[in-house]
Every structure is written in structure tokens, then in C-alpha cells.
Amino acid sequence: MSAHQPGGPRSELGVAMIGYAFMGAAHSQGWRTAHRFFDLPVRPAMSVICGRTESATKAAADKMGWADWTTDWRQVLNRDDVQVVDICTPGDTHADIAIAALEAGKHVLCEKPLANTVAEAEQMTATAQAAQARGVLSSVGFNYRRTPALAYMRRLVEEGAVGAVRHIRAHYLQDWIVDPEFPLVWRLQKDKAGSGALGDIGAHIVDLSQFLTGQRLTKVSGHHTRFVERRPVAQATSGLSASGGVETGEVTVDDAAVFFGRTDGGALATYEATRFATGRKNAMRIELNGSAGSIAFDFESMNELHVHDGTAPSRDAGFRRILVTEPDHPYTGVWWPPGHGLGYEHTFVHEIADFVRDVAAGTPPAPSFADGLQVQRVLDAVERSSAAGAGWTAV
Ligand code: SOE
Numbered sequence: 001m002s003a004h005q006p007g008g009p010r011s012e013l014g015v016a017m018i019g020y021a022f023m024g025a026a027h028s029q030g031w032r033t034a035h036r037f038f039d040l041p042v043r044p045a046m047s048v049i050c051g052r053t054e055s056a057t058k059a060a061a062d063k064m065g066w067a068d069w070t071t072d073w074r075q076v077l078n079r080d081d082v083q084v085v086d087i088c089t090p091g092d093t094h095a096d097i098a099i100a101a102l103e104a105g106k107h108v109l110c111e112k113p114l115a116n117t118v119a120e121a122e123q124m125t126a127t128a129q130a131a132q133a134r135g136v137l138s139s140v141g142f143n144y145r146r147t148p149a150l151a152y153m154r155r156l157v158e159e160g161a162v163g164a165v166r167h168i169r170a171h172y173l174q175d176w177i178v179d180p181e182f183p184l185v186w187r188l189q190k191d192k193a194g195s196g197a198l199g200d201i202g203a204h205i206v207d208l209s210q211f212l213t214g215q216r217l218t219k220v221s222g223h224h225t226r227f228v229e230r231r232p233v234a235q236a237t238s239g240l241s242a243s244g245g246v247e248t249g250e251v252t253v254d255d256a257a258v259f260f261g262r263t264d265g266g267a268l269a270t271y272e273a274t275r276f277a278t279g280r281k282n283a284m285r286i287e288l289n290g291s292a293g294s295i296a297f298d299f300e301s302m303n304e305l306h307v308h309d310g311t312a313p314s315r316d317a318g319f320r321r322i323l324v325t326e327p328d329h330p331y332t333g334v335w336w337p338p339g340h341g342l343g344y345e346h347t348f349v350h351e352i353a354d355f356v357r358d359v360a361a362g363t364p365p366a367p368s369f370a371d372g373l374q375v376q377r378v379l380d381a382v383e384r385s386s387a388a389g390a391g392w393t394a395v
Contacts, residue, residue: 012045013356016106018097019088020051022239023111024098025140026063027088027160029345030352038353041360047081073097077097084359087111090192091199092205095120098138098369102131109352109360110136113379114372115196121369121376128369139253139355139365142207144284146350148342149305152322153288153295154212157366161307163292166215168269170205170286172197173277176240177255183234183244188251196253198224199379202273203282206378208286215265216374216395222259223390224384226251227276257381261395282344282371289378294319295368 015031017024035043050073051057061069076082077100086103087094087110095113097333101108108128115121130140142148157165174197177184186192187200190301210216231232232244246256277283284299293310296319306319312355325341327333331350335342358365377395385393 003220010103011042012358013042013049013083014045014081015081015084015086016048016050016079016082016084016184017046017066017075018050018073018090018093019111020049020064021088021237023088023141024049024051025062025064025239026345026348027086027109027111027352028066031347032065033153034353034356037102037349040054040353040356042356044352045081048076048079050076052142052345058201069158074100077101077106083107084109084124084355087258089216090186091116091194092192092194095124098124098391102127102138104135105131105136109141109355110138110372111141111371112207112372112375113194113199114140114369114376116199118380121373125369125373131196132364133361137359137365138369139358140367140369141210141351141368142371142375143347143351144204144205144208144299145211145367146331146354147299147302147346148329148346148350149297149302149324150208150286152324153297154307155330156218156305156307157212157288161293161309162290162295163310164290165215165263165265165267165288165290167289168209168213168215168263168267169289170209170269172201172205173272173280173281173283173285174201174275175276175278175280177228179277181226181232181244184231184239184249184251185237185240185242188231188253188349190252193253195379195383196224196226196251196255196257197275198257198382199272200252200273201275202257202271202382203258203375203379204284205271205273206370206375208269208284209269210374211367212261212286213263213265213267213288215267217261217269217378219392219394220259220378220381220385221263221349221390221392222257222271222279222385224254224257224386226253227255257382258384259385261378269347288332302343306375348365368391
């Protein structure tokens, strides 16, 4: 229940979450925890969770701490105890839910990628911009921006630690579908996910590279491919794990994508997104090389940055490891003593803390739907380039 009195201060921000699987669990952790560590102006209230299957939704509500549950997402839009709709469903439902929620006056946090197509993302962005004029806010969940080391990397770039950025080298390497018997989960179906490795994890590195450098891709050249054409139809899924039967179905998305591009700031950027990098679990790596130095990051060592100061005397040259766990690093001060480290889930806690603060202050959160749309345009340009034999394609 919202404690809001008409005309008075709101002490709670009621949230409805749509979806309860991997991202639903990650976001629930954020909603449960953010106000317990961060000093927030309003306290999130986990009002209702929504999913398609009654028994699973009810179980998710109990397990993740939601006060109520429903199987009808439209129903949550009429509730007075809901001010925020958090969309954690596959991409094929993002546009319908986000547009209806914004039009109903609910703030929206939507998982990435923003949509399955540029046309959907454009519609969502137009709706979000109209809603923002009425004080209704929205954001897309590129959670890795909230990794302390990456937030600090951005600060270092802004302070000139790498000088003029010449190279952006971004890889997102996973291996959870290397086994051809791994089932055909929704992330491998174009009608549900929009694209494969490209949209699911390539979207993160496109967003991050632009966030870290402040530069935007203007043209790309790319190629994507599929290594396994058919897989057992999924029977049960949990997080990124699944079991399948004997019946098989067609994989309709890319398994891996490589692309490079030019930015409006003059950098040459290279990207690789794959779920076939055997042995790499969540190796989201990004390295910037510039006129004054370099910075490198790997999510598998997410509390560290490797920084080279190219202006130091050559006898002292080399990459220095910075442990990003000090109280004056982004986000870390509210957590544990230096060196004790954070994990994947904290990126969602930070995302939600930032979102709650922005909603309470009436400040448009970042990344916006417009940022999500721009990423979608990059992904679309990579697909068009791949289809046309990898030539330069404008974003
Ligand atoms: C699967 O590739 C996945 O769960 C992505 O969907 C997430 O965005 C990423 O954070 C981890 O991997």
C-alpha cells in the first residue's frame, strides 16, 4: 500500500514487477535491498508481481518478497499502490507494457534491450518523451553502468586519464549454449528476443562503450552467425539453465556477432558478442586506448580496473591494478570495508537506488528510452551490414 496522502509527501514508492525469472530475481533483489543500504528519499514498496502462470507467479511472490501477485499485467496499471512498473519480461512484450504503463501515469524501468525492433523502440521513446512532459519518468536497464569500477572508469575518462580515445575494444563472452543439446529457450527465438548474442549481450557493450567515452557510433560494419541450427524444445527453465525433451525446434537468432564502428569522437571501436566462447562465463571486457593512457576492465574481475598512464616516465610504464572498493569510489561507500568486494547483484541494487532517487526528485533518469533507441539503431545497423556482406552501414 502506498502511504501517499493527496497533497502530502509520499513515503513509499509502490512497485509492480512484470516477469519473475532471471531478471525478475535480480531486480527483486534490488527493490528489496536498495533502501537498506542507500539513503533514499522514498522507500520502495514491493506491491505486486505479475507473471503468466499462476502457481509460478505465486511462488515467486513468496520467494522474492512481493506483497501480492497477478497474472494480468493490465490489472496492475489500475492500482493505487503502484507508481512504478518494472518490466523484466522477454523483449516481445516490452513495447506493449511500457507504452500502456506510461500512458497510465506509471514510471517505467524496462529491461534491455529496450525493444525487439527499431520501430517499437521509436514508439516507446515517443511515448516516454510525452510522458516525461507530464512528470512520468522512464529508464532502460543497462545495469552494468552501475558497476562501481565502470562508473569510476567513466569518471577517469572524463578527467582525461586516457586523453583522446582512439580505440574502444569491447567483448562480451559467454558459453552457456556451447552444448548443442542445450534447449531452445526464449533467448534463442527471434520472435521473443529480437536477436541473439547481438541484442542480449552486444547491447550491453554498445551502451557501455558510449557511456564510458561520451562518444556515439555513427556507422558500423558487422557479421553475425549461427553455429547450431536446431535444439531440443525447452521444457523447464531456471535462470540461464534449462532442460529439454526429444522434440527439436529451429534456432532463429544469431549465436555470435562481431562488428566494428566509427564514433562521432573519432574512435575506432571493435565489438564481439558470443555465447560460444568456451570457458568464458560472463567475460564482459572493455578496454580504451587513448593519447594519454589506457584503461581495461573485465567483469569476471569486476572490482578491478587496470590503468596505464601513458604520460608517466617510460621506466614506470605498465598497467596498474586499482581495486575499486574504496569509500570514495562510486557506490562502494555504503557497502563493505575496502577489498571486500561486490558482485553482479549489486549492479541492480545501484540501478534501482539511482532510479528511485530520480523518480523522487522528478529528474529524468539515465539511460533514457532515447538512449535505448540509439543502441537499438546500432544493433539494427549491424544486422543490415551483416545481411549486405559486412559493408559500412550508417547507424
Ligand atoms: C544472458 O546472456 C544474460 O543473462 C543477459 O540477458 C544479461 O543481460 C547479462 O547481464 C547476463 O547474461
